[in-house]
Amino acid sequence: MSLLSSVAVSAGYGDLVAIDNITIDVEENSLLGVIGPNGAGKSTFLRALTGVVPLRGGQVLWQGTDIGHLPADARARKGISMVQEGRRLFPSLTVRDNLELGGFHASRQERAERMTEVVDLFPALGGIMDRSASVLSGGEQQMVALGRALMARPQCLLVDEPSLGLAPLIVDEIYEALPTLIERGMSVVLVEQEVDRVLEVADSLVVLHEGRIVYLGDGSEFRENPDSLAAVYLGHALDEGAA
Amino acid sequence: MSTHLSRARRVSMAAGVALAGLVLASCGGGDLDEKDASEPIQIGLIEPMSGPFADNGTQADRGASLCVEQINEAGGIAALDGAQLQLVKQDTGNAQPAQVANQAQSLIDNNDLSAMIGAWASSYTLAIAPVMEQNGMPLLTESFADDIVAQGYQFIFKIPAAASVMGEQGVTVVLDLAEANNYDISKAAMVTENTSSAQVSAAGAVGMLESRGIEITGEEYFAPGLTDANSLAIKVLAGDPDFLFAQGGLADMKILQEALAAQGYEGPILGSGSALVNPHYFSTVGEPANGAFTSAGWNWDLPGAEEFVKQFTEANEEFDFPGQEAGEDCVAVYAIAAALEEAGSRDPKAVRDALSTISITEGPGSMVANGALEFEDNGALKDATPVIVQWQDGKPRTVFPEDIATAEPIFTQ
Amino acid sequence: MDTLANVIVSSILLGGVYFILSLGLNIILGVLDIVNFAHGALIILGAYSTFLINRALHWDPFILVLVDMVVVGVIGAVLYLCYLRFTVNSPLVRMFALIGFNSVVAALLLIFMGSDYRTVPIDLGTWYLGPIPIRVTQVIAFAFAIALGVITIVLLNRTKVGKAVKAVTDDRTSVQLAGINDRRLSLLAFTVGAGLAGAAGGIISTYVTFGSESGLAFAIIAFAIVIVGGLGDIWGGAVASLLVALVLTGVTVYLSSALTNTALFLLVLFVLLVRPRGILGRGRV
Ligand SMILES: Nc1ncnc2c1ncn2[C@@H]1O[C@H](COP(=O)(O)OP(=O)(O)OP(=O)(O)O)[C@@H](O)[C@H]1O
Numbered sequence: 001m002s003l004l005s006s007v008a009v010s011a012g013y014g015d016l017v018a019i020d021n022i023t024i025d026v027e028e029n030s031l032l033g034v035i036g037p038n039g040a041g042k043s044t045f046l047r048a049l050t051g052v053v054p055l056r057g058g059q060v061l062w063q064g065t066d067i068g069h070l071p072a073d074a075r076a077r078k079g080i081s082m083v084q085e086g087r088r089l090f091p092s093l094t095v096r097d098n099l100e101l102g103g104f105h106a107s108r109q110e111r112a113e114r115m116t117e118v119v120d121l122f123p124a125l126g127g128i129m130d131r132s133a134s135v136l137s138g139g140e141q142q143m144v145a146l147g148r149a150l151m152a153r154p155q156c157l158l159v160d161e162p163s164l165g166l167a168p169l170i171v172d173e174i175y176e177a178l179p180t181l182i183e184r185g186m187s188v189v190l191v192e193q194e195v196d197r198v199l200e201v202a203d204s205l206v207v208l209h210e211g212r213i214v215y216l217g218d219g220s221e222f223r224e225n226p227d228s229l230a231a232v233y234l235g236h237a238l239d240e241g242a243a
Numbered sequence: 244m245s246t247h248l249s250r251a252r253r254v255s256m257a258a259g260v261a262l263a264g265l266v267l268a269s270c271g272g273g274d275l276d277e278k279d280a281s282e283p284i285q286i287g288l289i290e291p292m293s294g295p296f297a298d299n300g301t302q303a304d305r306g307a308s309l310c311v312e313q314i315n316e317a318g319g320i321a322a323l324d325g326a327q328l329q330l331v332k333q334d335t336g337n338a339q340p341a342q343v344a345n346q347a348q349s350l351i352d353n354n355d356l357s358a359m360i361g362a363w364a365s366s367y368t369l370a371i372a373p374v375m376e377q378n379g380m381p382l383l384t385e386s387f388a389d390d391i392v393a394q395g396y397q398f399i400f401k402i403p404a405a406a407s408v409m410g411e412q413g414v415t416v417v418l419d420l421a422e423a424n425n426y427d428i429s430k431a432a433m434v435t436e437n438t439s440s441a442q443v444s445a446a447g448a449v450g451m452l453e454s455r456g457i458e459i460t461g462e463e464y465f466a467p468g469l470t471d472a473n474s475l476a477i478k479v480l481a482g483d484p485d486f487l488f489a490q491g492g493l494a495d496m497k498i499l500q501e502a503l504a505a506q507g508y509e510g511p512i513l514g515s516g517s518a519l520v521n522p523h524y525f526s527t528v529g530e531p532a533n534g535a536f537t538s539a540g541w542n543w544d545l546p547g548a549e550e551f552v553k554q555f556t557e558a559n560e561e562f563d564f565p566g567q568e569a570g571e572d573c574v575a576v577y578a579i580a581a582a583l584e585e586a587g588s589r590d591p592k593a594v595r596d597a598l599s600t601i602s603i604t605e606g607p608g609s610m611v612a613n614g615a616l617e618f619e620d621n622g623a624l625k626d627a628t629p630v631i632v633q634w635q636d637g638k639p640r641t642v643f644p645e646d647i648a649t650a651e652p653i654f655t656q
Numbered sequence: 657m658d659t660l661a662n663v664i665v666s667s668i669l670l671g672g673v674y675f676i677l678s679l680g681l682n683i684i685l686g687v688l689d690i691v692n693f694a695h696g697a698l699i700i701l702g703a704y705s706t707f708l709i710n711r712a713l714h715w716d717p718f719i720l721v722l723v724d725m726v727v728v729g730v731i732g733a734v735l736y737l738c739y740l741r742f743t744v745n746s747p748l749v750r751m752f753a754l755i756g757f758n759s760v761v762a763a764l765l766l767i768f769m770g771s772d773y774r775t776v777p778i779d780l781g782t783w784y785l786g787p788i789p790i791r792v793t794q795v796i797a798f799a800f801a802i803a804l805g806v807i808t809i810v811l812l813n814r815t816k817v818g819k820a821v822k823a824v825t826d827d828r829t830s831v832q833l834a835g836i837n838d839r840r841l842s843l844l845a846f847t848v849g850a851g852l853a854g855a856a857g858g859i860i861s862t863y864v865t866f867g868s869e870s871g872l873a874f875a876i877i878a879f880a881i882v883i884v885g886g887l888g889d890i891w892g893g894a895v896a897s898l899l900v901a902l903v904l905t906g907v908t909v910y911l912s913s914a915l916t917n918t919a920l921f922l923l924v925l926f927v928l929l930v931r932p933r934g935i936l937g938r939g940r941v
């Protein structure tokens with residue numbers, strides 16, 4: 001049984017169908033990469049999994065049971081955390097308060113332990129704990145956002161474009177943390193535009209185009225033949241595009 | 244002015260007469276009334292019985308109802324075979340004047356009224372006056388504004404004195420009384436809500452103060468519904484006045500007078516009607532209410548009111564005495580009864596004509612300050628005199644006119 | 657000179673009360689994004705709560721401020737649970753419901769309490785600060801308002817739940833994604849906001865005469881303060897309360913009380929143009 005599955009999931013906004021009939025399994029202890037051009041529906045897919053947007057059809061299964069009807073906070077309490085596109089911190093609170101709210105339901109002691117773990121993972125956070133979240137650099141924000149999500153000690157972490165707008169060195173730092181998470185037994189769903197980086201870390205890969213899956217596999221084809229990706233991005237199925 | 248009418252004018256007049264004839268024929272024609280005495284004579288009562296003026300409107304209702312009962316118990320209208328009087332009530336609530344005019348029209352349309360009483364607020368009365376004229380329906384009003392009898396209306400009869408006189412007369416009387424009591428008034432200030440009748444009496448009062456050589460240290464109008472009176476008190480007292488003309492609704496007067504007292508003002512206050520004639524004035528405002536002067540259209544200690552006061556307080560135990568509107572509307576009911584007797588008809592136009600000729604000099608109908616009820620051609624009460632009262636020991640006592648005063652004015656320095 | 661000092665002292669005392677008057681509105685707006693058009697009704701319910709309990713049991717009006725907070729808080733919770741939470745997707749329906757709540761409250765008060773203006777009998781005398789008279793009830797009202805305001809701010813900033821409430825103001829989705837039940841926080845915020853409005857009504861009842869419809873005038877002041885202070889900015893609201901009190905008092909004393917509403921309107925307009933995020937620049941737009 002997969003940890004988290006979407007079964008024929010559709011979702012959208014108003015008249016727009018943003019994702020349609022998406023069936024993907026997230027296996028335990030693995031990293032699933034999700035790529036695709038702008039507007040492909042990557043973020044919407046994550047939102048549908050977490051309950052931020054309602055399902056129009058299909059099911060979301062958590063360890064085999066349907067959680068598609070649960071509100072976002074209830075799904076989060078099951079063990080799904082998400083770092084949204086654009087980080088979305090609480091600017092009126094300090095870094096520490098941001099992190100602590102991530103561990104809202106844990107005991108005080110438990111929270112302190114998790115906090116130490118997060119700082120171990122991102123040492124840069126140690127020095128800015130009492131700073132307001134409204135005055136952080138992009139990299140710091142991304143670390144706080146990841147840290148806040150990890151404070152819930154999720155079994156499954158969804159991350160939406162963590163590299164967006166960040167300097168390469170900082171992106172490196174964030175990507176270095178990902179394998180550690182997998183080592184600790186977590187599953188990660190990573191949405192990215194930077195295909196190369198995803199290919200480095202992903203166990204499996206999904207390519208979305210206009211709300212549909214156009215590729216699902218381990219990504220080896222693209223590692224061997226990077227040009228084939230361009231075709232997929234244009235919406236061609238791999239066999240015809242690469243032919 | 245030309246002595247002959249223009250052609251257009253003549254044509255339109257002829258048309259008007261024809262139209263009036265048509266209207267009369269169509270609606271009056273059939274039942275020009277041979278009503279028998281078992282059918283009550285209806286009197287419309289249009290008053291603000293809910294909303295911000297409910298205190299006043301319900302006083303009017305209580306007074307009118309009581310006196311209708313008195314008359315009915317005494318055998319009704321003799322000239323109409325003992326027919327009983329019946330009040331048909333319309334609550335204006337907090338409606339706009341134009342709406343009140345509509346209410347008056349439908350009250351007339353849906354009933355068989357012989358006369359009406361109302362509508363307390365001058366703005367309401369001014370709004371329904373044209374309706375009365377068009378329908379040929381006499382209206383007795385307890386409103387103050389001068390305008391009501393200054394516009395040539397034939398069907399409006401006004402019981403209290405004019406607002407301007409109330410303001411002026413109040414000042415004159417209080418200044419005279421102060422002088423006689425060795426209280427020196429050289430500076431005065433005015434603080435009044437910005438409603439039309441309050442502005443008229445305030446302007447009258449200020450003019451009179453100035454003509455008596457008193458320095459006006461401040462003039463302030465406020466919008467009803469004060470949320471804070473401290474700032475108002477600071478301003479009004481900045482010039483250190485010995486005398487204040489103050490007027491507003493009960494709620495505002497309470498916090499205003501508390502603030503004035505807290506800011507150290509102990510001199511006399513004069514108002515004109517409104518809160519200061521409300522039976523709840525003392526119980527609401529408390530100690531600062533004692534000593535306040537006001538002009539009023541009527542007061543419970545006027546000669547001839549004893550029996551009315553007794554019955555009123557028995558029927559309405561929550562009041563120690565009837566308010567101004569209760570007395571005025573009791574007088575109005577007796578005036579209508581007298582007119583019905585005189586006319587021997589329940590037709591509104593006949594009642595109107597009778598009202599313009601009656602003269603009541605005894606009984607509850609005569610319990611006005613000048614002691615007699617008779618209307619001038621414009622509908623104003625003949626020799627109308629405002630009553631000047633001072634609140635003493637929680638009740639308003641008449642201190643002027645002197646011949647009917649029941650208390651000596653008190654001035655605290 | 658005396659007049660100026662008097663104006664300043666008077667404004668400070670008034671400003672304290674204005675702060676508590678606007679705090680509940682501000683919290684509800686900040687957390688729930690609900691423009692609480694029922695604010696006036698909640699205020700007046702607090703005032704009547706003080707009046708009725710004081711009349712029946714003769715409890716001290718200032719103790720009753722706390723009771724009002726509970727009573728009106730519960731009313732707010734019921735309003736929220738039975739109605740508002742179903743209107744998330746239709747702000748227009750919600751606005752209508754809240755304005756309607758005002759009318760319903762006014763009508764019920766008129767039916768059950770009559771049209772009489774009410775006062776709560778309390779007079780603790782006058783103190784003198786040099787030549788400036790200060791009514792003791794107003795000093796206590798001020799102290800109560802400030803104390804309640806400070807307690808609210810401390811709870812909001814120092815407790816886990818308080819911080820979560822602030823976080824909802826910042827980003828509701830992120831709060832949900834942290835596994836926190838934001839619907840309960842909303843209920844809490846509305847209850848507290850309503851309770852604070854009730855407390856404000858209780859405080860106001862100690863120095864103002866009120867009737868069934870008196871809430872509106874105070875609600876207008878509260879709305880002005882929230883805009884001037886910046887939507888959702890509580891410290892901005894505190895500064896704005898003082899500013900609004902100074903403007904209203906100053907305009908009355910030095911110009912005319914007929915201009916107070918105009919001045920309030922101009923102040924709001926000026927702030928909207930010059931500092932759309934409120935006086936401290938930290939509110940939302
Ligand atoms: N909140 C929203 N309201 C309406 N439409 C939206 C909203 N969010 C996204 N969309 C639309 O849904 C479609 C999918 O958007 P989505 O954000 O899921 O794409 P994406 O793959 O994440 O794109 P990007 O790489 O730019 O982040 C797009 O057409 C987008 O315009």
Ligand SMILES: [Mg+2]
Pocket residue numbers: 042043044085160
């Ligand atoms: Mg996206």
